[in-house]
Amino acid sequence: MNDTDVLIVGAGPTGLTLACTLARAGAAVRIIDKSPVPHRTSRSKGANQRTREVFADLGLGAAFDAAGVRRMVLRKYRGGVPLHDADVNEGAGSTPEVPYPTGLGIPQWRTEEILREGLAAYGVYVETGCAMAELTQDAERATVTLADGRRITAAYVVGCDGGHSAVRRALGVAFPGETREDQAGWVADVEADGLDRDYWHQWFDEDGVLLLWPIPGTRAWQLQSSVERDADGRVLPPSLDGFQRLFDRHARVPGVRLANPTWLSLYRVNSRMAERFRAGRAFLAGDAAHVHPVAGGLGMNTGVQDAFNLGWKLALVVRGEAGEALLDSYDEERRPVAAWTLQFTGERLRAAMEGTRTPGVGTEVVITDDGSTLGVAYPWSSLARGGPKAGERAPDGRARDGRRLHEAFAGPHFTLLGFGGGSGPALAEAGERCPGLLRTCAAGDAARAAYGIGAGEDALVLVRPDHHIALSTRADGRGAAEVVDLLRHLGRRAVRSA
Template sequence: MTDVLIVGAGPTGLTLACDIARRGVAVRIIDKSPAHHRESRGKTLHPRSLEILEDLGVAHRIVAGGTTHQVFRKYFDGAHVSDIDPFAGDGPTPDAPFDSAVFIGQWRIEEILRHRLSEFGVQVELGTEMAGFTQDAEGVTAMLTDGRTVKATYLVGCDGGHSAVRGTLGVPFEGRTEDMQSMVCGDVEAEGLDRDFWHQRFTPAGAIMLWPVPGTRSFQLQASPERDEFGEPMPPTLDGFQRLFDRHAKVAGVRLRNATWRSTWRVNVRMVEQSRLGRVFLAGDAAHVHPIAGGLGMNTGIQDAYNLGWKLALALTHQAGSALLDTYEEERLPIAAWTLQLTTERLEHVLAAIKEPGNGTEVTLTTAVPQGYRRICSPPRAVPPRWQVRIRAV
């Protein structure tokens, strides 16, 4: 029997596993993927998350492997408009050593966290999928798809927007999905593009952006999707990426190749009403998903994990009771509700702003993370009444 079983080995699950393991609590972390991915996915870590990762002993490695001052090179209808570093002037001080966002591929964040976790003697169990679980007053019994069972005192679902843990709990994932409001994403090589810039190319008909992934030859591509004759978004392909680049970048001679990741992102605005049921918890995208504006998704999951880790450790070492575990839901769900509202507003703002030459995604990065997100503050009035309480961001 283990103390905590974590389902899902993304940034949320790995942060939680590291925090629990360093406190001497027995933890297992499983993931259904057969191998570790090398996809850029979420790429922005904000200062509060870096403070958390510093406490776990990995922030300096992440900063060293990422980019702290990313220049956004913006074009409109093929013409260069401006270069801007939204974080110019930010930087480390004795009181705030991580006072700037870091851009780094998600695969690298996970790799660093897995290495840290291994220093506590814990390895991610790949190719291990949960089929279901039961719980009682003594603990949780998880059934795996290969027929094995795992007994744990607590179980935490960090298994993303399609969470099997949430599904087994039967917790509704309230909200909406905007199928027509979508974007294609991928990792591609683009010979001839300057890697010192995040290229953001906008036209009246759409956009394509290419961000250089540190430590690789790839760029992360984000673009308006191609649409078929019925107006439906088409699935991403390398040929499709090239057509989108030619259409929106208006640059001859640049060929995209080696698409190691292709995905479609749709606007999802959803969250649970409960993130704890008995001995089972939900964290990260398993509990809440929202628009990408401002790059808050991975950060919110990391902060969920940090809030929960020490509380589980105290409960398991009999230094606190169940009432402390209840504060995880009380403190983190208001943050989730606030983030859903904030990112929805920011997405609407950026979609309107980029229609004017000179504007880019910095309109979200410079306004979407107020100081209150990092410390203690009150959510706006539009947050559901149940969550009209003072909230803590950690």
């Protein structure tokens, strides 16, 4: 017998999201991390619109809304002179289809704290100080040996352990791509009394860059900057003295002293993707599977969305409600998204480097609608089984009983939407035959256009646990049978015989 169904290596946002998704679905899960204590560093600046939907589905939306900020005003300088303020979320409003019109500014340590609290509600806690030393697997299980010699066996292992992933190395999975040695930067968490915390201050000069973002809920700032080099052109390590020299050179604000650096890091622009995201009983997610430029803010968000895609599939398989072949759809769906992300963030980095040469232009040039990842879809997937919107994200909207559709979707189940008064019998038939996998919901007519359903048409739309459309079909006995057949392929034990 295995120690757990799923062992997650790495307790950052990707691993914690996966753990929450699995625990909620009733799967046995353990999550380990090599760090002795959780970190308190800002790292990722927050959640985009699609990630906010994921967190809301997990029941954590209110906690994130309370901890984060939606207002983000960029103040751009040249030669120390403020030139332009840009409120990047000005005028953004929710619609019936999109409940979160903006991202949410929140430091990564707080994101992880909220996810750990959510996980603890299921009785699952991060096992800290557990470094993976070895990973082996056979036809029955995967075994992780820790640095202290302990062993943990699991049906599946997921590496969510970052760009230097021990899981990826143990699997021998290549990580091709490039590291740009000529594109380096410093990042740190510092204090800077005397700056207005209503702004993300951005100094772009011809001889360097300095950005200071006020970390919500703290008195600290996240500093990003160009680097200093020695006489031979080698990059110097980040230091408080170096930060102060850059601040004095670019900001030119007398009396402001940077202090108390709690995190200092040197980064180089990397663009890499694992050659595969599955190797037998092991999977890679988040930075363990792909790394890319920070422009566009998709690093943490792509990892969270990897986890949300993989989590429901693993849960069905370990509960015996789906065949193991379902797990192949994780690589099938998410690797193309990762490839797009590498291309997109590379383009956004080039846009930033070009655009900020113009005085008064800042990082707003990297922002596009694509950065919300609401448009990420899997039309090529083997799980996209037909209909005008198959593979796309299922929009929010209203059910006939007044509920939000995304509230109806929340949980580890499929949701069958019925459009039109004539869809009731087909909904009832499918729900009766698939009680363990399926919930049904009569959709309001206002949601028709978003789902590609014509006026007056009776139709069924099957939505996956991760809010992507699997199938749209007719609302009759034949359509109900089509839904049942799809679910029977995924989970034979949950479907009653006709």
